[in-house]
Amino acid sequence: MAHGQTAPGILAGRLSSEEIETNFSDLHPPYAPHEAAVAADRCYFCHDAPCVTACPTDIDIPLFIRQIQGGNPEGAAETILSQNILGGMCARVCPTETLCEEVCVREVAEGKPVEIGRLQRFATDVLMGSGEHPFMRAEDTGKRVAVVGAGPAGLACAHRLAMLGHQVTIYDANSKPGGLNEYGIAAYKATNDFAQAEVDWLLRIGGISVECNAALGNGLTLEGLREAFDAVFLAVGLAGVNALRAQGEDKPGVHHAVDFISEVRQADDLLKHPVGRHVVVIGGGMTAIDAAVKSKLLGAEHVTVAYRRGASAMGASKFEQDLATSKGVKLMFNVQPRQVHGEDAATEIELEYTASVDGTLQGTGESVRLPADQVLKAIGQRLEGVPDALHLNGNKIAVIGAGRTSVEGVWAGGDCAAGGEDLTVTAVAEGRDAAMDIDAVLRA
Amino acid sequence: MADLTTDFLGITSPNPFWLASAPPTDKEYNVRRAFEAGWGGVVWKTLGAEGPPVVNVNGPRYGAIYGADRRLLGLNNIELITDRPLEVNLEEMARVKADYPDRALIASIMVPCEEGAWKAILPRVAETGADGIELNFGCPHGMSERGMGSAVGQVPEYIEMVTRWCKKYYDRPVIVKLTPNITDVRKPAAAAKNGGADAVSLINTINSITSVNLDTMSPEPSIDGKGSHGGYCGPAVKPIAMSMVSEIARNPDTLGLPISGIGGITTWRDAAEFISLGCGNVQVCTAAMTYGFKIVEEMATGLSKWMDEKGHTNVRDFVGQAVPNVTDWQYLNLNYIAKAKIDQDQCIKCGRCYAACEDTSHQAISMGADRVFEVIDEECVACNLCVDVCPVEDCITMEQMQPGAVDPRTGKRVEETYANWTMHPNNPMAKAAE
Ligand SMILES: Cc1cc2nc3c(=O)[nH]c(=O)nc-3n(C[C@H](O)[C@H](O)[C@H](O)COP(=O)(O)OP(=O)(O)OC[C@H]3O[C@@H](n4cnc5c(N)ncnc54)[C@H](O)[C@@H]3O)c2cc1C
Ligand SMILES: Cc1cc2nc3c(=O)[nH]c(=O)nc-3n(C[C@H](O)[C@H](O)[C@H](O)COP(=O)(O)O)c2cc1C
Ligand code: SF4
Numbered sequence: 001m002a003h004g005q006t007a008p009g010i011l012a013g014r015l016s017s018e019e020i021e022t023n024f025s026d027l028h029p030p031y032a033p034h035e036a037a038v039a040a041d042r043c044y045f046c047h048d049a050p051c052v053t054a055c056p057t058d059i060d061i062p063l064f065i066r067q068i069q070g071g072n073p074e075g076a077a078e079t080i081l082s083q084n085i086l087g088g089m090c091a092r093v094c095p096t097e098t099l100c101e102e103v104c105v106r107e108v109a110e111g112k113p114v115e116i117g118r119l120q121r122f123a124t125d126v127l128m129g130s131g132e133h134p135f136m137r138a139e140d141t142g143k144r145v146a147v148v149g150a151g152p153a154g155l156a157c158a159h160r161l162a163m164l165g166h167q168v169t170i171y172d173a174n175s176k177p178g179g180l181n182e183y184g185i186a187a188y189k190a191t192n193d194f195a196q197a198e199v200d201w202l203l204r205i206g207g208i209s210v211e212c213n214a215a216l217g218n219g220l221t222l223e224g225l226r227e228a229f230d231a232v233f234l235a236v237g238l239a240g241v242n243a244l245r246a247q248g249e250d251k252p253g254v255h256h257a258v259d260f261i262s263e264v265r266q267a268d269d270l271l272k273h274p275v276g277r278h279v280v281v282i283g284g285g286m287t288a289i290d291a292a293v294k295s296k297l298l299g300a301e302h303v304t305v306a307y308r309r310g311a312s313a314m315g316a317s318k319f320e321q322d323l324a325t326s327k328g329v330k331l332m333f334n335v336q337p338r339q340v341h342g343e344d345a346a347t348e349i350e351l352e353y354t355a356s357v358d359g360t361l362q363g364t365g366e367s368v369r370l371p372a373d374q375v376l377k378a379i380g381q382r383l384e385g386v387p388d389a390l391h392l393n394g395n396k397i398a399v400i401g402a403g404r405t406s407v408e409g410v411w412a413g414g415d416c417a418a419g420g421e422d423l424t425v426t427a428v429a430e431g432r433d434a435a436m437d438i439d440a441v442l443r444a
Numbered sequence: 445m446a447d448l449t450t451d452f453l454g455i456t457s458p459n460p461f462w463l464a465s466a467p468p469t470d471k472e473y474n475v476r477r478a479f480e481a482g483w484g485g486v487v488w489k490t491l492g493a494e495g496p497p498v499v500n501v502n503g504p505r506y507g508a509i510y511g512a513d514r515r516l517l518g519l520n521n522i523e524l525i526t527d528r529p530l531e532v533n534l535e536e537m538a539r540v541k542a543d544y545p546d547r548a549l550i551a552s553i554m555v556p557c558e559e560g561a562w563k564a565i566l567p568r569v570a571e572t573g574a575d576g577i578e579l580n581f582g583c584p585h586g587m588s589e590r591g592m593g594s595a596v597g598q599v600p601e602y603i604e605m606v607t608r609w610c611k612k613y614y615d616r617p618v619i620v621k622l623t624p625n626i627t628d629v630r631k632p633a634a635a636a637k638n639g640g641a642d643a644v645s646l647i648n649t650i651n652s653i654t655s656v657n658l659d660t661m662s663p664e665p666s667i668d669g670k671g672s673h674g675g676y677c678g679p680a681v682k683p684i685a686m687s688m689v690s691e692i693a694r695n696p697d698t699l700g701l702p703i704s705g706i707g708g709i710t711t712w713r714d715a716a717e718f719i720s721l722g723c724g725n726v727q728v729c730t731a732a733m734t735y736g737f738k739i740v741e742e743m744a745t746g747l748s749k750w751m752d753e754k755g756h757t758n759v760r761d762f763v764g765q766a767v768p769n770v771t772d773w774q775y776l777n778l779n780y781i782a783k784a785k786i787d788q789d790q791c792i793k794c795g796r797c798y799a800a801c802e803d804t805s806h807q808a809i810s811m812g813a814d815r816v817f818e819v820i821d822e823e824c825v826a827c828n829l830c831v832d833v834c835p836v837e838d839c840i841t842m843e844q845m846q847p848g849a850v851d852p853r854t855g856k857r858v859e860e861t862y863a864n865w866t867m868h869p870n871n872p873m874a875k876a877a878e
Contacts, residue, residue: 062738
């Protein structure tokens with residue numbers, strides 16, 4: 001029997017296995033062929049289409065949708081994947097409502113965009129389902145490139161380099177490749193172990209070897225890689241997490257949201273995965289929303305996202321906010337954590353209201369206490385363990401052009417590099433573009 | 445990826461997709477951009493004789509028919525041949541051909557029905573380096589009143605005569621473009637062949653009035669309150685064009701005469717269908733005018749993928765593959781018996797099949813409680829209307845009855861032998877009554 005939502009403390013098995021299965025099913029179920037045809041028919045094949053401009057990887061969206069219309073989903077997938085080799089994952093996780101679909105002329109005209117993300121999923125599912133890998137390697141160049149980090153940026157870079165004929169070795173600190181696709185992205189966005197299936201499919205290009213449990217700073221050095229390879233691409237993401245700086249932060253029951261999310265993603269059996277009765281998530285980005293929604297789906301009775309600014313400043317899009325509230329998550333705005341209370345473990349959290357005074361955020365002095373047996377901190381990730389030789393811009397690796405760092409022969413891209421939004425699709429674009437630049441330099 | 449390189453009359457192009465003679469090919473600027481976008485060839489907008497060019501209307505020249513969601517299905521136009529001076533066109537053609545030697549460039553020509561007129565223009569066209577010419581005998585408006593275009597195309601003797609002049613004064617391929625505004629398209633095609641044409645292309649546009657404005661009582665497009673019939677083209681004309689193409693392809697008089705297929709081609713599939721009906725390549729106008737030059741990418745990738753699937757390595761491999769299956773009604777197998785079948789899992793219970801069959805066909809669909817629609821095999825003649833009106837693809841299908849089974853409608857056994865109308869006992873002219 002399930003414990004139910006109101007059992008106190010951090011417990012596993014709050015819901016029945018049927019409930020868990022429903023809750024963690026596909027957020028946007030795939031289109032059936034007829035649905036895809038109807039959705040594709042709505043595309044106007046715009047000239048110099050705004051959606052293409054809005055896509056960080058510049059996928060030729062009108063063309064791929066026309067190929068779906070014409071009964072050629074495999075061709076559509078090739079159009080997508082030739083620009084964005086992780087087009088399958090991006091179809092699932094891109095905040096399309098702030099990218100391509102936001103500027104779709106039908107969104108602007110009717111408030112109802114062509115559903116580009118789901119069409120992209122349809123096409124890529126057909127091709128990947130057929131087991132085909134449509135790209136071939138160019139003749140071997142004899143050049144070797146090291147890629148550090150097997151997240152979207154590293155994978156995209158490696159695939160493009162391999163396609164251009166270079167030999168690539170990817171090193172990743174984790175035990176599985178995929179980066180946040182594997183350990184971060186919400187489970188209901190990438191069901192059926194899609195992240196690993198996609199990595200396997202991508203590696204079929206050949207010429208790429210993956211070495212897991214191999215970390216830069218722990219066995220590997222930048223100097224060593226530079227000596228052993230013709231070029232190095234750093235795509236280590238943001239491995240560190242920001243501190244909350246609230247009293248009681250060290251009490252049991254207080255966790256990093258990214259750890260919680262990663263454990264849920266890696267759980268063999270979600271029924272055995274514990275979650276609090278009263279969960280409070282601190283933060284306002286995609287991570288906060290994902291952690292909150294997952295808590296709710298696991299059976300928490302009350303889940304609150306506490307964000308220190310207003311709704312419009314939230315990193316999570318309107319769609320993500322609505323998703324959370326539709327699952328029963330409460331969004332609280334203009335509050336910041338002051339203290340976590342509880343004898344042996346967290347039981348309550350004290351939040352202070354905030355206001356913007358002369359452009360800076362300040363506590364108003366007024367506060368409120370919420371029951372909280374689990375507190376999840378989602379206040380941002382940061383770069384950790386960067387080799388000293390690299391210049392930083394803010395707290396990320398400084399790059400110019402297509403990812404060139406301050407060290408010769410070393411490129412960087414994805415979340416760890418300065419510039420661009422921290423999104424899967426941006427990481428893919430940066431990885432791909434760095435590969436093109438590395439290729440140009442190696443051939444020069 | 446299958447190679448799409450196409451050889452038509454010895455003219456090679458990187459793919460079988462040419463732009464038809466029309467506004468998309470009216471000038472150097474357009475044609476260069478078309479080639480950059482990937483079109484395999486162009487038939488330049490029709491040239492007229494030396495001298496002051498024709499003038500077009502200065503108001504709307506197009507009318508349109510829409511499907512759901514304002515999808516353009518048919519376009520009608522009252523545009524004439526090029527309204528730019530001959531010399532300008534010729535100079536531009538020569539420049540473009542020199543820069544794009546791998547693409548096909550065909551000159552479309554329409555000059556008066558006098559030998560001198562053709563004799564004068566042909567050497568000048570030859571000088572441009574164009575790969576061939578297309579004789580525009582098709583334009584249904586404006587030019588026909590001047591004794592050109594479809595006025596010539598409707599008289600097979602004129603076609604033959606003009607074609608002969610062209611073969612006499614020009615040594616590269618001559619394509620004769622046919623008008624569909626005629627009762628039997630086989631006649632002008634045969635005349636073209638007799639005149640020595642290397643190929644025919646079809647169809648040009650169909651006489652049409654797209655709509656009438658019920659407030660002003662003027663046909664559209666309306667010029668100062670009056671309208672004139674125009675030429676119809678676009679997806680709506682494709683079935684008409686394909687039928688005409690197939691007639692020429694299977695006519696003994698024109699057997700083997702190369703055909704360039706035109707009319708409503710919008711996707712790779714349309715092109716593949718025209719080619720299977722005997723066309724060596726295809727020409728496109730309305731689809732480019734509706735969506736821009738970029739559509740050729742969908743056409744090329746789609747066709748190439750389909751060819752890979754079918755194991756075709758060259759377009760030539762399937763030219764005319766469907767022609768042997770185009771036959772006369774009287775030869776269709778009357779012992780082929782099918783029944784409609786409704787897939788209850790897919791049925792959305794709209795009842796359109798019921799309305800169609802009950803009101804206008806054979807009362808062969810029943811409507812049960814809870815809106816369950818089922819075919820009554822005793823009544824179904826397999827006319828296909830329910831399939832055609834059903835909004836759900838593959839929800840209603842036609843299932844062939846196997847030989848030996850008894851057709852509940854007639855009570856007769858389904859025979860495995862082939863038998864057509866020419867042998868049927870009801871036919872007073874039946875040949876061999878068995
Ligand atoms: C919870 C969460 C949800 C998200 N949801 C979305 C979403 O829905 N849509 C979206 O577009 N984006 C989302 N994002 C952002 C997106 O996941 C990232 O922008 C993207 O994964 C960045 O890719 P990357 O390759 O730069 O880094 P990562 O995906 O972080 O990959 C970095 C890789 O480097 C490895 N690594 C780290 N340090 C080392 C080292 N020293 N040596 C060797 N390897 C190392 C890591 O193990 C990891 O595999 C989300 C992020 C989080 C945290
Ligand atoms: C605006 C317009 C102008 C045309 N002008 C010519 C012409 O000058 N010469 C010609 O041979 N055909 C002309 N056509 C006919 C096209 O070349 C083509 O035969 C016809 O449009 C059918 O093809 P489609 O359905 O792809 O448009 C014209 C068509 C249009 C729409
Ligand atoms: S397309 Fe529109 S803008 Fe262009 S010439 Fe015609 S009427 Fe004018």
